[in-house]
Amino acid sequence: MLKDLVIRNRCYRRFDESKKVDLELLKQLVELCRFCPSAKNLQPLKFVLINTPELCNLVFTNLAWAGYLGDWDGPAKGERPTAYILILEDKRLSTESEWDQGIVAQTIRLGAAENGLGSCIIAAVQRETLHNSLNLPDFLNIALVIAIGVPVEQVVIDDTDDSGSIIYWRDTNRVHHVPKRKLDDLIWNV
Numbered sequence: 001m002l003k004d005l006v007i008r009n010r011c012y013r014r015f016d017e018s019k020k021v022d023l024e025l026l027k028q029l030v031e032l033c034r035f036c037p038s039a040k041n042l043q044p045l046k047f048v049l050i051n052t053p054e055l056c057n058l059v060f061t062n063l064a065w066a067g068y069l070g071d072w073d074g075p076a077k078g079e080r081p082t083a084y085i086l087i088l089e090d091k092r093l094s095t096e097s098e099w100d101q102g103i104v105a106q107t108i109r110l111g112a113a114e115n116g117l118g119s120c121i122i123a124a125v126q127r128e129t130l131h132n133s134l135n136l137p138d139f140l141n142i143a144l145v146i147a148i149g150v151p152v153e154q155v156v157i158d159d160t161d162d163s164g165s166i167i168y169w170r171d172t173n174r175v176h177h178v179p180k181r182k183l184d185d186l187i188w189n190v
Contacts, residue, residue, distance in 0.1 A: 007157065009109050010178065012118030013066055014079040015149030021051050021083035021117065026148070029085065029111045033104040044093035045100055046140060048086035058133055059084045063145060064124035068167045081120075081147035086134075089141040101143045108146055118151030160185070 026049040033045070050059055060081070065074030075081070085108055089097045105121050112119045122145045131142055155176040160166060168178045 005110055005113055009106075009113040010118070010155035010157075010176075011120040012149075012151035012153060012155060013120055013147075013176070014075050014151065014153040015081050015118065015147075016152045017078045017080050017082055017149070019082060019150040021148055021150075023049060023051050025115060025117075026051060026083055026085060029108045029148075032107050032111045036100070036103050036107050038100050038103075039094070039097070042094045042097075043100075044090045044097045045104055045143070046088040046090055048088065048134065048136075049083075050086070051083040056080065056082060056084060059086070059130065059145065062126040062130040062133070063122050063147075065122070066168075067124065069170065072170075079152060081149040083148040085146045085148065086130075086142055087144040087146070088136070089143045091139045091141060095141075097143065105144055105146060112146075112148055116150070117148055119149075120147045121145075122147060 030047045030049065033047070038044070050056055060074075063074070066072055087101055087105060089095065089101070094100075109119045109121065125142055125145050127142045131140075136142070153174065153176055155178060158177050158179050160179045160181050164181075166179050166181070168176065170176050
């Protein structure tokens with residue numbers, strides 16, 4: 001059921017680094033994007049598939065993790081993603097692909113969840129450094145990075161409390177709590 005898949009599709013930030021993600025599976029996740037809607041049907045996005053330890057380390061060092069967890073610098077060695085998909089905007093085709101980026105990022109993540117993987121969309125990227133390190137041409141912009149791997153953390157959804165705070169947090173057992181607004185808070189009656 002789609003609702004179950006969406007609920008399972010949490011942002012995971014800790015992974016089992018001993019379990020690699022196959023390049024063929026990454027290609028299958030990008031294949032899903034071919035069938036996604038695209039503004040004006042321009043299809044301006046390209047993808048870089050990364051699953052080698054060297055390139056994973058390169059990407060990892062150019063990311064910032066979990067802004068609300070100020071005392072956490074990201075996954076420790078052994079808990080880092082074993083794959084990444086970089087979503088690139090081809091400026092020759094469009095420089096306004098934000099909608100497309102969101103659609104394909106969620107599609108990739110749903111595909112990953114369906115295959116038993118966890119993922120996290122990361123927008124806090126040292127784009128220029130990573131762009132240069134990967135020798136990308138000037139007409140490609142790094143839009144988003146999706147970290148992928150076998151999750152080792154539990155992520156639970158909580159309803160927001162009376163304060164309405166949406167700040168995610170970890171408890172003493174390292175369970176990651178994500179407050180979500182209640183349905184009645186989302187619907188605007190006219």
